[in-house]
Amino acid sequence: MKIEVLGPGCPRCQTLESNVKEALEQLGIDAEVEKITEIGQIAARGVLSTPGIVIDGKVVSAGKLLSVDEIKALLKKS
Amino acid sequence: MLKIFTLLADLVVYSWLGLEPGTHISESLHFFIEDTTKIFFLLATIIFAVAIVRSFFPPERTRKFLAGKNIYVAHLLSALLGVVTPFCSCSACPLFIGFVEAGIPLGVTFSFLIASPMVNEIALVMLFGLFGWKIAGIYLITGLMVAIIAGIVIGKLHMERYVADYVWEIRVGDAxxxxxxxxxxxxxxKGYVKDIIAKIWLYVLAGIAAGALVHGYVPQDFLLRYAGPDNPFAVPFAVVLGVPLYSNAAGIIPIVHALMEKGLPLGTTLAFMMAVTSLSFPEMVILSQVLKKELIAAFVAIVTLTIIMVGYLFNFIM
Known part of the structure; x- marks a missing residue:
């Protein structure tokens, strides 16, 4: 599984990244987490409101600071 | 309905604490208790409602909706959508790219970028709670006017070449x-209300405390002498003072409320608040990733001039 966290580096984006890592740890999933900070790269994925989450190339959330539990629910679905 | 907060402050200050009405300390304390309880109640309830409305307008959808509309209709819709679309300054760049790539004209994109921070729900809640629905309504309408007019002017200047070159090469995916x-x-x-309150509660408290001191201790006609309707430089001065104060938008409105009670004219007040909310140094730094400095300078100059004109207009007609 490959997870991308999209955000130019604002506090919300950093919190989201640590929530994603926490969710993965709690579920015991071994996934690659990559932070995408370049604006062109973020827009190219179709996300216009940050922070966003992409799981295996599919945008699952945009413009929301999801909690650990919400991310766990998203991870279980995909 | 908002009377209940006056009664609550009456109860605390005059009955429980037993302070004499009309003294500096009781006036200040009454102002502080009434305004803090009222503002936090309004922030929680109204931001919740606004967030529900917002959940229907993610920017990814907004840009599809705006693409290909008649230019003046597009300016109006763009400013209106700026009010309801979730926006934080760190999203400004991807949003800008997304709009431009969808073929939305540069001027229309700016109408959105100007309206979004200026006519936001925090400013509107604070205005409604402290000044009443009339002033909040005037702020909403003039804010939209500023966004539309400044956007149209930027569009007419044909400044497309001052957008960073790489922006035109990006192809935005479909999320x-x-x-x-x-x-x-x-x-x-719920999450949105929690985020916002966590971010601004300290500014709101500090702002209301400062406003309460002004309310209780500054003489009634103090500002009339310096910044009254007779001083032609009051409006541009208020605007220039307001631009660097961005981060304290939540804290500045209670102070402005107290200043208006002490004779600051409506136009000057509106212009000051708009300068505080619409232009900010951090946002310009972020936007410099997608705009060349000529366009940023034009953006700041045009918005500043439009706000100054709105200030004069309201001082003239009121």
């Missing part, structure tokens, strides 16, 4: 963000 159901929307709204 296909999933539709939220009602429980998602309620969760989103």
């Amino acid at each position: 296909g963000v999933q539709e939220m159901d009602w429980s998602d929307r309620i969760n989103y709204a």
